[in-house]
Amino acid sequence: MRVLLIQTLSVEGITQERVYPIGIVTLAGGLKRAGYEVSIFDMNMEADPYGAVRARLTDFRPDIVGLSLRNIDPLGNKTSSLIPPFLVTAKMVASLLPEARIIAGGTGFSLFPERLMAEVPEIHYGIVGEAEDTLPLLISSLDRPRSLPGLCLRSNGRIQLTPPLQKLDMACYLPPDRALLDPSLYAEINSYVPAIGIETKRGCPFHCAYCVYPKLQGSHIRCRSPRAVVDEIEQLHKEYGIERFHFTDPIVNFPENHLNDICDEILKRHLRIKWDGFMREDHFSHENAILYERAGCECFSFSPDGLCQESLDLLDKRLSEQDILKAAAIASETDIISVYHFMVNVPGETEKTCDKGLHTIEKLYDIHGRKRNLGTIVLNNIRILPGTPIERLARETGVIGPETDLLYPTYHNPKPFDSFRYRLEALHLRRNILMWHGGK
Numbered sequence: 402m403r404v405l406l407i408q409t410l411s412v413e414g415i416t417q418e419r420v421y422p423i424g425i426v427t428l429a430g431g432l433k434r435a436g437y438e439v440s441i442f443d444m445n446m447e448a449d450p451y452g453a454v455r456a457r458l459t460d461f462r463p464d465i466v467g468l469s470l471r472n473i474d475p476l477g478n479k480t481s482s483l484i485p486p487f488l489v490t491a492k493m494v495a496s497l498l499p500e501a502r503i504i505a506g507g508t509g510f511s512l513f514p515e516r517l518m519a520e521v522p523e524i525h526y527g528i529v530g531e532a533e534d535t536l537p538l539l540i541s542s543l544d545r546p547r548s549l550p551g552l553c554l555r556s557n558g559r560i561q562l563t564p565p566l567q568k569l570d571m572a573c574y575l576p577p578d579r580a581l582l583d584p585s586l587y588a589e590i591n592s593y594v595p596a597i598g599i600e601t602k603r604g605c606p607f608h609c610a611y612c613v614y615p616k617l618q619g620s621h622i623r624c625r626s627p628r629a630v631v632d633e634i635e636q637l638h639k640e641y642g643i644e645r646f647h648f649t650d651p652i653v654n655f656p657e658n659h660l661n662d663i664c665d666e667i668l669k670r671h672l673r674i675k676w677d678g679f680m681r682e683d684h685f686s687h688e689n690a691i692l693y694e695r696a697g698c699e700c701f702s703f704s705p706d707g708l709c710q711e712s713l714d715l716l717d718k719r720l721s722e723q724d725i726l727k728a729a730a731i732a733s734e735t736d737i738i739s740v741y742h743f744m745v746n747v748p749g750e751t752e753k754t755c756d757k758g759l760h761t762i763e764k765l766y767d768i769h770g771r772k773r774n775l776g777t778i779v780l781n782n783i784r785i786l787p788g789t790p791i792e793r794l795a796r797e798t799g800v801i802g803p804e805t806d807l808l809y810p811t812y813h814n815p816k817p818f819d820s821f822r823y824r825l826e827a828l829h830l831r832r833n834i835l836m837w838h839g840g841k
């Protein structure tokens with residue numbers, strides 16, 4: 402039986418930053434080990450994604466097509482959606498190969514499973530959350546599928562979903578089978594973000610008010626062994642020449658010891674690689690920063706999100722303004738670039754919180770100015786996602802109505818502070834240019 406796993410469009414064009422699709426490559430490895438003939442296709446790597454996927458479908462003629470929907474929209478305050486390309490791809494598969502079974506999954510699909518199954522009748526089955534266990538079991542029982550964790554199916558004209566478990570033991574995680582998709586093709590495609598991702602763990606115990614990670618991965622942290630993580634890095638480095646890696650974890654430096662052990666292992670093996678990942682400020686010490694730098698960290702990505710204490714509390718970040726500034730001071734002493742992500746016009750924004758937000762931006766540039774190591778500050782409005790406290794708040798305050806369709810880009814950005822982001826961006830841009838080019 403032939404299985405084709407397709408990464409549907411996750412970006413709007415090949416000029417944008419893209420990533421190696423570790424999710425489908427991991428799943429494909431499991432299917433290959435189970436004896437299926439497996440192929441992978443990443444539409445994001447093609448100048449003509451629909452022509453190319455059409456050619457692959459007609460050449461390979463799979464019995465089963467897996468469609469992975471990673472992102473529902475490009476984020477970054479954009480109003481465009483990645484749902485239309487997903488729908489069109491599903492319809493193309495169904496019209497070219499009417500006998501093939503279509504199984505949808507991925508992070509984006511997992512946020513709206515019933516909705517997307519209803520919107521795209523061509524999809525036979527969906528898988529919500531982790532699919533490593535469920536996909537092979539589903540494929541082996543396609544005609545009479547059992548009730549499996551995370552399985553979404555049609556029954557008597559209705560869509561039924563069995564809740565996912567998020568229970569994969571990461572100590573038993575088998576890394577993506579790179580022979581199925583050559584990582585070196587992705588080595589040079591981006592200008593900023595490393596395209597090769599490494600999962601060191603899954604799960605996040607925090608409950609930030611806008612975030613769906615705990616829903617998708619569970620709130621219990623499941624770690625891989627540091628040696629297994631570095632084995633994977635070493636293989637990619639030595640066999641495929643990969644030098645830059647992105648740790649895909651929700652938070653890479655929590656628990657601290659896990660990342661410290663990974664760094665020690667990288668140093669022990671004398672691997673000359675670069676890496677980055679999202680860091681939590683309250684677990685970022687001077688000693689850790691030195692270790693990360695020695696082990697090849699090239700960017701500290703911080704996502705405090707709240708620009709002042711009121712916003713941090715509202716977003717349930719469990720961080721203080723002091724945590725942010727202290728981490729910035731530590732990071733600024735290194736030769737590593739720092740990047741900060743903030744949410745703008747969060748619920749409860751006032752003139753006073755706006756002033757505090759502007760002050761935070763100034764402070765960060767003051768701290769990083771001496772060594773000129775502030776890469777950028779990313780300023781976004783909150784993308785409202787289903788099932789989050791922000792969705793509930795937005796409905797209660799009338800920012801969105803009962804009919805608002807969250808499948809398509811919907812941001813929390815009500816008046817009168819709907820243009821505050823532009824004031825912040827002007828300040829950030831001015832300070833950034835001053836930092837890099839000098840002048841007044």
Ligand code: SF4
Pocket residue numbers: 605606607608609612613614615651652
């Ligand atoms: S924003 Fe980060 S820390 Fe907060 S819940 Fe999401 S993944 Fe966890």
